[in-house]
Amino acid sequence: MPEIRRLPDTLVNRIAAGEVVERPSSALKELVENAIDAGATRIAVKLVEGGLTSLEVTDDGCGMGPDEMALALERHATSKLPDDAIEQVSTLGFRGEALPSIASVARFTLESRPQGAEQGWKRVVDHGELVAEGPAALPPGTRVRVENLFGKIPARRKFLRTPRSEYAACLDVVKRLAMARPDVAITLDHGDRRILGLQGGEGLANRVAQVVARELKENGVAIDLDRGTMRLTGIAGLPTYNRGIADHQYLFVNGRPVKDRLLTGAVRGAYSDMLARDRHAVLALFLDLPPEMVDVNVHPAKTEVRFRDSHAVRGFIVSGLRSALATGDKRSAQTPDASAMSRWQQEPVREEPAPALRSIFEGRDWSAPQTRVSEAGAAWRGYEAEVMAEPRGRAEEAAPAPAAEQDYPLGVARGQVANTYIVAEASDGLVLVDQHAAHERLVLERLKAAGAEEAVARSQALLIPEVVELEETSCDRLEEAADTLAKHGLAIERFGPSAMLVRSLPHAIARTDPEKLLRDIDDDLALNGEALHLGEKLDLVLATMACHGSVRAGRTLRVDEMNALLREMERTPRSGQCNHGRPTWVKLSMEDVEKLFGRH
Template sequence: MPEIRRLPENLVNRIAAGEVVERPSSALKELVENAIDAGATRIAVKLVDGGLASLEVTDDGCGMSPDEMALALERHATSKLPDEAIEQVVTLGFRGEALPSIASVARFTLESRPQGAEQGWKRVVDHGELVAEGPAALPPGTRVRVENLFGKVPARRKFLRTARSEYAACVDVVRRLAMARPDVAITLDHADRRVLGLQGGEGLENRVAQIVARELKDNGVSIDVERGAMRLTGIAGLPTYNRGIADHQYLFVNGRPVKDRLLTGSVRGAYADMLARDRHAVLALFLDLPPEDVDVNVHPAKTEVRFRDAQAVRGFIVSGLRQALATGDKRSAQSPDAGAMSRWQAEPVREEPAPALRSIFAGRDWTAPQPRVAEANAVWRGVEAEVMAAPRGRAEEASPVTAEEQDFPLGIARGQVANTYIVAETKDGLILVDQHAAHERLVLERLRAAGAEDAVSRSQALLIPEVVEMDETSCDRLEDAADKLAELGLAIERFGPSAMLVRSMPHAIARTDPEKLLRDIDDDLALNGEALLLGEKLDLVLATMACHGSVRAGRPLRVDEMNALLREMERTPRSGQCNHGRPTWVKLSMEDVEKLFGRH
């Protein structure tokens, strides 16, 4: 029989490193988290070759004595847990695995000096072997350098990606941690180039806008809602400010960056009827709740969490997001397409008259002084009919506007372009409204208010209940979600270990194949932890009804009809975007208009 033996300490550390340290960004995450836990107010990160050659983290935290440094490099030694109550952990690190794991697969240099100490100390560990230690000169704080990661573990080294890919992963890690702590100044240098320079104390909204996108501050809404012991803060982009992939969704639980399917599903559910399925919101959400209500000890990498009451958390996030978006629901992302705006060009200045005017001024000596204004006007009036083209658009005289009406957010209608776009004037600019997209949102909200949502989801019993065979895990997921699905008109029940019985379908999608619907819902549950798909299908039915019941593009409108549409938009929730997340109106400020004509 094979002999059972205890593994050597360095091999144990290498095995543990396989879970904690997958790539340079994993090591960087652990080191920056340690710096934050040490109370640092300034953190400097330096990378060489995306972290493959070396990465260095310097902080001005509390520092460590030589004895504490030696202990920190042993497995499961940590200062983060003063007692054994792991469910009460409030720091980013707590397992005591990171430093010995990193030191076992790289050349690891640890330098530290406690506050008030006369000098610092240095320890150098090369792939698990202590190779040097002694005094070090550095200001109070800690400096950690990781070089030649997996240099003596070729089986792991060859699976690392290119320097560019590893660099991108490291930048993402620093960005997420910097967002969570706007009070800490963080710099990131790569190959003698300053990539990120963030000053501390700049506020959550400014920090998020600096890191994610500067236009998010103008195209987002602030969030600060509470329910019991839970609090949700952050900034959420307007539905019209979206992206094709979900790479700009930053989620945090108690200050810890996480990637959690429950939170991702909650975001999707909150934006469900305001975004197309292939578009994704841009946001940064910070959820704070008591430590005992969330388990952060799921995985050594600490990027996954579990909630004690997942449904309560999801409901809180969805309602909190919708409540925040309701404060900016009439706004629209004001970033017109750059290509379209570039076509607004001033006509070139000509030294001679245009061809259409050449015959009028035939024989004119252009080097002579110009005629007086009165003479020029007389000439122009005499030939005006010859050179002015016939009007090509349609405009009506607007009704008299009272002084208080000038303060309408969407202005006063002045005309219609191409029988599709309403032109309105406000005090400070010009607004274009897509009449079909705007009216489509108004009709949808009217249908919801009239109870059409309940009518669409009304249940229709099947003449013969259909049995859908699925694997046992899928049946368990669907059975747990049966009550929620019943509210939407889909009545299902367990029919043996590996089958579900479908008794009724939502009235609006009664012709849908029950087996395909259940499998799609199961995939949705597995991916998001919530059955979002069925609600989206019913929302699509409502959206289709709203589309067919709204004003079509190409239909002429009277000025009073245009103004009525504008006033209703100002009163209706979420009127700033259509049902697919596109803007219903855009604004060109007077300053921009004047720039087009060279007045600024």
Template sequence: MPQIRRLPESLVNRIAAGEVVERPAAALKELVENAVDAGATRIAVKLVEGGLGRIEVTDNGCGMTPDEMTLALERHATSKLPDEAIEQVATLGFRGEALPSIASVARFTLESRPQGADTGWKRVVDHGVVVEEGPAALPPGTRVRVENLFAKVPARRKFLRTPRSEYAACLDVVRRLAMARPEIAFTLEHGDRKIIGTQADEALADRVSGIVARELKDNSVAIDMERPGPGGMMRLTGIAGLPTYNRGVADHQYLFVNGRPVKDRLLVGAVRGAYSDMLARDRHAVLALFLDLAPEDVDVNVHPAKTEVRFRDARGVRGFIVSGLREALSTGDRRSAQSPDAGAMSRWQQEPMRDEPSPALHSIFTGRDWTGPRAAVSEARSAWRGMEAGVMTAAPAADSAAPMGRAEEAAPLPEDADYPLGIARGQVANTYIVAEAKDGLVLVDQHAAHERLVLERLRAAGASEAVARSQALLVPDVVEMDETDCDRLEAAIEQMAGLGLVIERFGPAAMLVRALPHALAKANPQKLLQDIADDIANHGEALLLGEKLEYVLATMACHGSVRAGRVLRVEEMNALLREMEATPRSGQCNHGRPTWVKLSMEDVEKLFGRH
């Protein structure tokens, strides 16, 4: 039998590095978190080759003495835990493994000067071996340089990705930490390019939109609410993008717990649940959420990289986020990401004048010199055939299709009425309502708008409760499943009953289905229970059934709404506009598409060269 032996310190550090420093972004995260915990107000990051060549982090924090620098490079040595109450930790990095782990797999240079000291000190460690130590000239604070990561560990180096991919991961790390700390000025340089440059003490909305996308600020709602938790008040702040401002991937969802960037399944599931009836399945919200709660209500020490957390009251946290997001989105409920699509707007172009006038207008311009400067507008040749006796005659049907628009008698806008969506002026293609507002031209998708209105009516009338009514099965259905799945479902029996699904345990590896929600009476019990069990496993709570019921409501609303292609009277159009102005979330349909867009009068004038 092989003897048990203690591993050498160098090997222990390399094993720890495998947990803490799997790629340059992981090392960068630890270094920037140290700078934040040091009380820095300015943090500068420089990368070479995506972090594969060099990572440099400079801060103006408290700095370290030479003795503290020596201690910082030892395992499990940290200043961030003043006592043994690890559940009360309020700092970002606290395990005491980051610096010695990084120094064991790279050339590591640590320079620091405490506030008030005359000079600084430098210590260089090359893959675990101290190679240089002595005085250093630098301003108060700390500078850390990591070079040639995994250069002497080829087995690890070959698993790193391309410099472009590693740079993208580093950029994401800096973005998240910069969002979490708007009071700190961050700069990020990659090679010779400055990628990020923020100012200290920025407003949260300005910091987030400046990092994510400038247009997010105008297409989002602010969140700031509180709710009691097990250990104290929970607070949720941040900005949430309107459902119509969405992305095809979920990499623009930034989640923070007590100022710590996390990627937590429960929080992601809560965001999905909050947007469930406002986004298509393949679209994702854009947001930055900051959850603050008592330190004893969250365990941040469940993962070496501290990107995952565990909540003491997971259900309460999820409910708080879902209700908070929905409440915040209802404040922007009639808004839409309304800027017309740039591609569509680019097609509103004035055609250049041909060398000869349109045949239809030739008699008007007879004798004009066409060799001079050209006018900017021309007529479509097929629209008019000629001019007889001073009256233009339309081309026959073979030359042009009949117009699909229909104008109503124009009524003046009431002076004292506040109609954000204006007064209906007509209908285009029997699908789009054209309305005139005081500040522009509004186009409304009648089917998408009415679909949202019907869904909100169903909810207001308690349709969700009606949909959830149980329909008892004539013969209870026995569903065989894995024992662990049965355990998960058994723990949620009461919750399922509230949604109309009546089940009970039937032996160690089976569930008995006695009733289904009325709206899901034709569902396959086996598939339904398996989906719910999988959802509980993934998110810790049964979300899927509720989402299925919401989907049923949305389907009912779709089938009960005004269809595209239906001719509407002007009274019906105006009634639709007025109801949209008074209905929550009317700015987007049930699939996250905008229900209306507005073209300002300034934009209209630009189209005709009047600006």
């Protein structure tokens, strides 16, 4: 029988490092979190070759003495849990594994000086072995340098990616932590280049705009909502301001950057009928709730969390996002496409009249007094009878004059282009409206207000219930979600250990294959923790109904119809985008119009 023995500390630390330190960005995350927990107001990060050669984090936090530094390099030694109540964690770090794990797989230099101390202290650990120790000259705070990561572990080193890929991962880590703490000044240098230079105290909106995208501030809505002990803040981009991948969704729980399926699914559900399936919202959301309501001790990397009441959290995020977008998303992304705007060219100036106009100008004496404009001749008045109303014997009530354009955000209709786009004049610019896209959104909102969602989800019983065989774990997930699915018109029940019985389908998708539908819903439950797929299919039915019931492109509208459409858009939530996430209207400011003609 093999002998059971205790593993040496160096090997234990390397095993732990396999969970904590996967790549340079993992080590950088732990070091920056330690700096934030130390009360730092300024943090400087320096990378060489994406952190593969070296990475350094310097802060002005509380610092450590020599004895504390030695203890910090031992496993499960931390100052962040003053008592044993791990469910009350309020700091970013708490496990006490990061520093010894990093020191076991790299050359690790720790320098620190407490506030008020005359000098600092330095300890150098090379892949788990202490190689140097002594005084160090540095200002109050801590400086940590990690060099030659996995240098003595070639099996791990070969799994690292290129310096460019590792740099991108490190940049993402710094961005997320910078958004979590807008009160902390953070700089990031890569080689000789300054990548980020963020000043502290900028405020959440400015910090997010600087880190994510500057145009997000103009194309997003601020969120600040409370429900009981939960609070949701941040910035959510308008549905028309979207991306092809979900790498610009930043989610935080109690100031901790996380990548959680529940939160991702909640964001997807909130934007479900405002974005196409292959487009993703841009946002930064900060969820704050009591520490005992969330478990952060799920994974050593601390990027996953578990909520005590996941349904309440998801409902709060979905309703909060939708209500915020309903108040602000009558707007649409207002940055005109650059390539389209570049086509507005100034016409070349001719020094002489064109040949077709030369006869008009030749021989004319411009100094002589000109004949006044006379009334048009009979040839030009031939259409008068067609456009003028016949005289009537009684007085007709005059049509109300259109109100001034400044009374309406979308202005007053002035005409129609290509029987597709409404041209309106507002007090501050020119508005172009896609009549089909705008009416499509209005029809969808009308259908929802009239209870069409319930009608679409009405159940239709199957003549013969269908048995769908699935894996036992899939049946467990579907059985737990059965009550939610029933609200959408899908009635299922357990039929043995590895089968589900489908008794009815939603009326709107009654011809759907039950087996394929259940498998798609199960995949959705496994990925997002919620059955979003069925709701999206029913939303698609509503969107299709709205599309077919809306004004088509190419239809000529009367001026009163155009103005009625504009007024309803101003009253309807989410009217800034169609059901597929495209803008329904764009505005060209008067300043831009004047620039086109060289008047500004």
